[in-house]
Amino acid sequence: MGIPELATSIDTTPTVLAEFDVGRILDGADGGNRALTRVNQLGVTTDWEAIRNWLKDTAVSPETKRSYRKEIERLLLWCSCVAQKPLSDLARADYEAYAQFLANPTPREAWCGPTVARHLPRKRMMAMSGKIKYTPEQRRALDLQLVADDRDPLPNPLWRPFVSGLTEAGIRRALLILRGLNDYLVRAGFLDGNPLAIAPLGAQGSMGQRSEGHALQHGDPRRRALTPEEWDALRQACEQMSRETIEQRADYERASFVLEALYALGARIGELASHTMGSIVQWSDGSWRWLVTGKGGKDAWVPVNARLLGALSRYRTHLGLSPLPTPKDTTPFFLNLAGTRPVTARHIYSIIKDLCAAAATLMEPTSPASAEKLRRASPHWIRHTFVTHLVDRTDDLDVVRRLARHDDLKTTQTYRDKSDDVLLQAIDTIG
Template sequence: MSEMAKVASMRRSPPACFDTIEHLEDATAPDYLTPAQRNDFDMAREFLQAYTGSLGTFTSYRRDVERLLLWTWFIAEKSLEELKRGDIEDFIRFCQKPPRAWLGDHKTPRFHVVDGLRQPSPDWRPFVATVSKSAHKKGQLPDKAHYLASNSAIKQLLAITGSFFQFLQLEEYTVANPVALIRQKSKFVQKRQGHTSVRRLSQQQWQTLIETAEQMAEEQPQSHERTLFIISALYGMYLRISELVASERWMPTMNDFHKDHNGLWWFTTVGKGNKERQIAVSDTMLAALKRWRKYQGLSALPTPADNTPLFPLHRGQGALGNTTHVRNIVQGCFDRAIERLAEQGHRDEAEAMMDATVHWLRHTGISEDVKTRPREHVRDDAGHSSSAITDRYVDVELKERHKSAKMKKIRSD
């Protein structure tokens, strides 16, 4: 590829390849591809179809596989089977700091409808520069000129593209896995001593949030009894947002709360990797369920036959099925709690809470419980694949380490 052609490719953004899960099966290779590149497209579509059971996983895999395809076709001007170890290293460097033409400053739908047909959106970009929630609220805009992919993003990129090439190798589409041949991945991914801190709410932030949710429910029960129960479930049962909403794989219903032969209450959910798990229901979570059901005019606790939606829509029939809707519900409560903290003079706490997301509630619930519950119990309720993940939430050692360092002196008096 000539240097002039490469510069031209960097000055314009390529179109999206893959639409949403619902349209993946109907996806066809773009006309501009060579025959070999069309085979790349078909193999990538087949690979992605194995991950349609989980929206979050599909979204991550689609993002990085699509970036690989676009770089291969538009920058390297090759097909997947031609890529070598050096090409993959060039691709990773490209993703660390992509050209500005490939960068957007906000998320945009990949496809839109034109004359009844779904077409790639001209506003979509393969990469998106973002700012923190607190910076966004202050009017700060994303800085595309200084965009640099995070360490975790590159680590995930290596994992996903490595898995993709492993699939291609097993399918005998490629001879080798060029990602596996990169022996010094440390030059792309920095190693970290110890475990990273978990982003969570402080005790004061959480207490203010739950009190705010209770106050909102008292003032406007029709709008916020559901808000209160959602926040209680996210914290009290460590739920992910995807485990709250209805999807093709499952819909949370009232009888997902059930009592065993010992009279103990459990909640059944379907989490990451389409894995079902049972979560032990605490007395306070059971009380939250009773309050939620009482508001809806139902009996105190569900029967095995009660398959009504756990989170029904406020208007119309059916269940809450939009994660964005849930985020907006919780964010409204976050905003009120931040205002209360500021009014009470806790401006540092209010400022720090501006970056909080829905997932922080899961982290906060787990972090509080590992202080008093056996770690393996928290691990199983949280759906962690190993105890090592749960151990990330234990900060006792960090507190002791800081305590021992607190009185260190720089000079002798």
């Protein structure tokens, strides 16, 4: 199944998209943007079926699928709970309203909450059912689900679509995904036009305008790279993790390997979450390389340096495995603390965010600006750090391009752009 489907009794309270009810709101048959004079190449009649085709045709990697699924789920919940209209009826003004909503989902208690499991086993739901306040309709629906004669997990009533409002970058990313969805549906003859294609998507959810902050955030990747001092603080924060108990030791060993793998490979978290240790292979010349299927489904190889090989060996030894993998090794890159199952990309994200917070605390007394930067950092900043450090230490941009797996050398060149430094030096010459 492409994405989970929408619960039939959500009213104006968002919940996990579960058993989908193809009603008027999400069916979209009467949508004002439906293409009536062109051939529908998808051969489907509902918005939901069209969305499933888009996911199948465009989400080539598990990480991309999760990202697309999250954004379309949020939009469909907003369509049902707020706009009260289907995707096929959304116009430019609706997407502008949605963009503003993404910055501040309200009512907050209905839309925002801590990160929790989306579904729970029925036994746990039965234990929780007496502790949560439900409307009479929700109570009747839950009772029917709890007595159902199957073992399917149930939607978690504590789950929410958001933790908090999205940042400018998050809003832009969401709208770009939705622009891609609409473009696909237009090209397929399902929709008449793309409401998001009229003007560029900007910051703060406004379309057609970009703030100075947005330009700084997206124009220079070096600003999202850690300085050598900040990177050292991140490594130091990892080394200061407690290791007294078995669980703490497991947490430290995993965090240490996560940090080194992201940096030494210039990897995206989704790539590591979707590969096994067997993708690190030894070549006939004795060197080790990571064979990765990356962004856009493209295959590449990345050399593995001695430091990462040592970190890999230490982590595997901790898990009770041989020091180095074989090509047939199916062990995930990172396991849960019990060593029984792989961790998700979201879990890897949380590991790095925790380390960044600890590193920020270390840098606060001497460099408050670096501390604030570390608090804002995400795992992808480590990839920016990887590329920036390579550019600063080598004159061969093509080598860096290949290591970073950039298709275009112009992308790599943005990490070398020191025009701001030149401007600062120039202004210092006058006084």
